[in-house]
Amino acid sequence: MKLLTHEIGSLAKPPWLVKTNAGRPLDESDIEHAARWGEKVGVEGHEELVEKLQGGGADKDELGRWASRYALRLLESAGLEVVFDGEQQRSEMYAWAVDHSDGFAPRGTVRSFDNKYYSKSAVVSEPSLREPYHNDELAFLQSVANHDLKIPVTGAYTLAVWSYDEHYGPQTGRIGAGHGRSEELTARRRFANDLARNVIRPNIESLIDLGAKWIQIDEPGASTEADELDIFVESFNESVEGLDCFFSTHLCFSDYDLFFPAIEQMHGCKQFCVGFANYDTRELGTSGSDRPGYEVISKFRDLPYEPILGLGVLDIHTDFVEPPELVRDRILYAVDVFGDPERIHVCPDCGLRTRSWEVAYEKLRNMVEGTKQAEAALTTAGAAT
Amino acid sequence: MGQASPAENAEHFPRLKAFAPGIYPRSEALVQATRDLDRGRTTQEAVDEQAERDLAELVSVQQQAGLDLLADGMLRWQDLFRPLLEASDGLETGALTRFLDTNTFYRAPHATTATPKLARPLGDRDVAPLPGPRLVTLPSPFALAHGTGVQPVTIAEGVLKPAIEALEADLVVLSEPFLARDETSSPADLEEPLSKLTGGPKLALQLTFCDARESLEQGLADLPVDAIGIDFYLTHVSDVPKGFDKLLLAGVVDARSSTVEDSRELAAFADRLRTERDIEQIALVPNGDLQFVSEKIARQKLQQLGAAKTATVEAAA
Numbered sequence: 058m059k060l061l062t063h064e065i066g067s068l069a070k071p072p073w074l075v076k077t078n079a080g081r082p083l084d085e086s087d088i089e090h091a092a093r094w095g096e097k098v099g100v101e102g103h104e105e106l107v108e109k110l111q112g113g114g115a116d117k118d119e120l121g122r123w124a125s126r127y128a129l130r131l132l133e134s135a136g137l138e139v140v141f142d143g144e145q146q147r148s149e150m151y152a153w154a155v156d157h158s159d160g161f162a163p164r165g166t167v168r169s170f171d172n173k174y175y176s177k178s179a180v181v182s183e184p185s186l187r188e189p190y191h192n193d194e195l196a197f198l199q200s201v202a203n204h205d206l207k208i209p210v211t212g213a214y215t216l217a218v219w220s221y222d223e224h225y226g227p228q229t230g231r232i233g234a235g236h237g238r239s240e241e242l243t244a245r246r247r248f249a250n251d252l253a254r255n256v257i258r259p260n261i262e263s264l265i266d267l268g269a270k271w272i273q274i275d276e277p278g279a280s281t282e283a284d285e286l287d288i289f290v291e292s293f294n295e296s297v298e299g300l301d302c303f304f305s306t307h308l309c310f311s312d313y314d315l316f317f318p319a320i321e322q323m324h325g326c327k328q329f330c331v332g333f334a335n336y337d338t339r340e341l342g343t344s345g346s347d348r349p350g351y352e353v354i355s356k357f358r359d360l361p362y363e364p365i366l367g368l369g370v371l372d373i374h375t376d377f378v379e380p381p382e383l384v385r386d387r388i389l390y391a392v393d394v395f396g397d398p399e400r401i402h403v404c405p406d407c408g409l410r411t412r413s414w415e416v417a418y419e420k421l422r423n424m425v426e427g428t429k430q431a432e433a434a435l436t437t438a439g440a441a442t
Numbered sequence: 443m444g445q446a447s448p449a450e451n452a453e454h455f456p457r458l459k460a461f462a463p464g465i466y467p468r469s470e471a472l473v474q475a476t477r478d479l480d481r482g483r484t485t486q487e488a489v490d491e492q493a494e495r496d497l498a499e500l501v502s503v504q505q506q507a508g509l510d511l512l513a514d515g516m517l518r519w520q521d522l523f524r525p526l527l528e529a530s531d532g533l534e535t536g537a538l539t540r541f542l543d544t545n546t547f548y549r550a551p552h553a554t555t556a557t558p559k560l561a562r563p564l565g566d567r568d569v570a571p572l573p574g575p576r577l578v579t580l581p582s583p584f585a586l587a588h589g590t591g592v593q594p595v596t597i598a599e600g601v602l603k604p605a606i607e608a609l610e611a612d613l614v615v616l617s618e619p620f621l622a623r624d625e626t627s628s629p630a631d632l633e634e635p636l637s638k639l640t641g642g643p644k645l646a647l648q649l650t651f652c653d654a655r656e657s658l659e660q661g662l663a664d665l666p667v668d669a670i671g672i673d674f675y676l677t678h679v680s681d682v683p684k685g686f687d688k689l690l691l692a693g694v695v696d697a698r699s700s701t702v703e704d705s706r707e708l709a710a711f712a713d714r715l716r717t718e719r720d721i722e723q724i725a726l727v728p729n730g731d732l733q734f735v736s737e738k739i740a741r742q743k744l745q746q747l748g749a750a751k752t753a754t755v756e757a758a759a
Contacts, residue, residue, distance in 0.1 A: 164700040164735070164736060164739060165470070165735070165736020165737070165738050165739060166467075166470055166473050166736055166737075167467070167545075167546070167733070167734060167735065167736060168467070168468075168546050168733055169545065169546060169547065170520075170521075170538060170546065170547035170548065170549075171520045171521075171549075172473075172476035172477060172479070172480050172520070174473050174477070175545070177700075177736070179700045218545070219545050221699060221700035221701075222699075223700060223701055228701050229704075229707070231675055231696070232674050232675065232694050232703075232707060232708070232711045233674045233677075233678060233679030233711055233714065234678065234679075235653070235655075235676070235677060235678025235679070235680075235681065236675075236676075278545060280540075281540065281543050281544070281545065282543045283543075310538060310540065310547065311540070335537065335538070336537065374538055
């Protein structure tokens, strides 16, 4: 009995990279961070980085690659089987994609929640891909990863819904006109599909040419508009249809009931990795009443094309470190609902970039340990029957 | 549409106003300061100093734009509910929840008792002192009760009434993002809760980011408040009853769009409200919190809001 464990995407950037990117001087604690984590997670040659940091001679790109090595080893040493580098070399999942595309103009910073913000741009003309923007990253990671890789790519619909529209919809004559939703929907559909065709698909094709085996289409904005889910599905299909790769999509912090029945048409999606722990209790137990955050998973089970469920078992918005037993019970409940452990993978709810490396590491280690406990329990149960 | 003569404008536009309720965006400097605070790279004092600079700048922008009531922009509020939750017994922050159809999230109110009470009034950090006539924005009783299982009237009596009684404000705008989107509710659900809040400052109920047509058909204009706010990016002008006799907070600045409005278009729309709908008391406002655009864009939108009002009033004179 084996349940695959994987990460979702982002991981906090180390302080020595953040400060260098911001043009701020490093202090002793930053160098100590590099030395300690290099030792802890087994980054080969990390002494070289420490020397560079002490000497002040490393540039941003070089430090970005070092951060990728650290993040890979952090995830690998935590025991995850499929890894990425926590997007160390990207600015941010939205900004990175937009900054490498034509047709957008920056419009400043907007709150995500509390003191978290993101840069938001406006589409000002039909978007197009300036150049494939994950190739250098993947090529480097392929050269240093010890475990299998999964590459996250921000999806077309999320890019569309997170952007202002200064191109597709009407820009004047709107006040008091009571513009119907149909007009907005038409504009969004054109925008999302143009992004899928002109930006996401060529980017994906390029990654496949480089040898990518698993591409995760990140769509945290997918359920922003309940009546646009068919646009999300259409743009996903437009992005991946006919391409030879294992495609998954990541959904988080949504009312997941909204996705049904729209995602019944996402036949190219082999796995949905979905955040549930944020909505669950911290009590142990494997019954439905013990696991309220996972109530909706039967709907994923019943999808006609039988995708795998990447089961989010770590709440990424809290420093609470889930005990292995809690992870185990969440998995056992999901396996029981699905009736097929082959259709369950184990992952955090979302990227862990808002947590410190200390907290992220402990959470992930416990996730792996909890997965092992679940595997053991399932093996024992299987033997008994 | 025919142009009104200056004399007609003078007769019909004596009370055109403009102001900006809701959460205003933080400057890039304050965004960075709060980020740094979260990461232990700066002090609370440094963040407070930047927040004061943001407030001073916001006040200056409103004054220069000629807005009639000043707002503090709720610069320290993490969302529409947070300071009230922190000041109340029996209410706390719940799950991170998407705010309507935006990419901004809030901590949904969670009730731990059936009868939450305000434990202390909102202080200067939450409602900043301002140099002139002012408005204060609070959640409506329906919005604050939304999802808690507590009745809006209980929230009104136990939390909002004492909060409002402790305020010095010329207008309290009760922000209501949920009512018009909730098919199981109607304005009648707000009648009793709002009646509990009368007797103090003037009250406005602003339906933000929504089509108010059904709510208007169901008697929104009859609720016991002095003003009603309508989003005119989603509501057709003809859905407002002719002769609407309260102050109309006309949401004419789209707080979710990066496109900066043209003051002439705003002024022309105010004229349409007067001529087509026979509405005498109008305040031009954003259709919701301006925090959904950057501070730079919000500032330009406020300037256009003020310019529209000034142009209309000057034309009337």
